[in-house]
Amino acid sequence: MKNLKQMAFFADFNDEDMKRLSLISKTKNYYKGETLFYEGDEPKYLYVLLEGFLKIYKTDYKSHQIFLHQFSPITFVAELTCFENIPYPASSEFVTDGKVLKIEYQKFKDDFMSSPDISFKVIKSLTGKLKIMSQVLHQETVLTSEGKVAKFIVENGELFGSIKQVKIASILNLTPETLSRILSKFRQNNFVEFNEEYHLDFYNQEKLKEFYE
Amino acid sequence: MKNLKQMAFFADFNDEDMKRLSLISKTKNYYKGETLFYEGDEPKYLYVLLEGFLKIYKTDYKSHQIFLHQFSPITFVAELTCFENIPYPASSEFVTDGKVLKIEYQKFKDDFMSSPDISFKVIKSLTGKLKIMSQVLHQETVLTSEGKVAKFIVENGELFGSIKQVKIASILNLTPETLSRILSKFRQNNFVEFNEEYHLDFYNQEKLKEFYE
């Protein structure tokens, strides 16, 4: 359990606190590809992602995944559903092998939530989630496909070459075809340059920003 | 200031608390149509909507409004931006005349946030916002236009006749034309029936749900 202390949230727990926490929780390991919960499920535990990467997505009427976010350890996952006792609003799948702390929420609430420190950190965790959702909403409602790609280049350009375009397309909720067409358009207009390893050599930040600002 | 007590948040404030609050805040009146803040602005105060209805929206690249939510009193508005010190992620406009409590956030945080009661209620307010955003995101990313309309009929059918279709269209982020076409399609398939006053007389919930579940 000692790695919990890495989490900002539990950083100032003392040994006594950690012991109490361990009494109301247990860890579970998952393999890459396994699902932690599905959209619509009822929450049973308060989850803390301890190891591995967890993808959050929705499924549309065509059974296509809509990518929302990828969580890195260590963080609470979907705590909203516990606090509000509502079904999960999205599904989650391990992108790598991983480990999760499953906390009995009601006991956690009774035992820990009265502490101002904890409360404040729960607030921080929730505002973090709100920020993420706000960004996703912005991306999916106000940006065009070109805007999404332009923003991704400016903010995550280094990922070109290290991850495949199909992956980037799925992060941006675009088809690989659309991404390819937009990139070749950007290339033709000299907004970007790629080297032979698909790495981004250059981008015209000013021109690209016009697509999303 | 006594109406603050109507807000669940301040319900159990005593007179002393209220006095302290009044020292770090002031109220301001707004007319219908006025803007409280624009997307991108830096937050200056923690706002509490005391009276009136406040519309939250984003603006897309075509300068079209994307409707997100309409707040009713009494509630915090955009508290996230204070907690995280980030720009407003959306704009807001009064739909009616209204009144707002402007609280100096830093002092509120210092004076009040240490109380577990307050913290817990801030958490509730944040989870409420997360739920709203989750619904908006669902509506805008996974539902089709038909799905949006079907869901609106089932969940808000009584509003037909009392508000105009243009208004419904803007709530659903559809054009009036699209809404009209979908409604006439639903009428033709006998999924819904309207009377001569545009009131919803009947809907086939089962059929309609197929569009959004």
Added chain:
DNA sequence: CGATACATTGAACAAATTCAAAGCTGGTGG
């Protein structure tokens, strides 16, 4: 009555997806 806003309908248009086909590339096994 007439003006103004709202609703409906059709046709053209736009953005992105889907489907299909053809290159490319990198890794594996013979």
Added chain:
DNA sequence: CCACCAGCTTTGAATTTGTTCAATGTATCG
């Protein structure tokens, strides 16, 4: 070492979904 295969990328054409533009119809309210 090379050939081949599976997965990725690119490109074109068709399709889909919803918007835009334009015209017409319908209410409502001074």
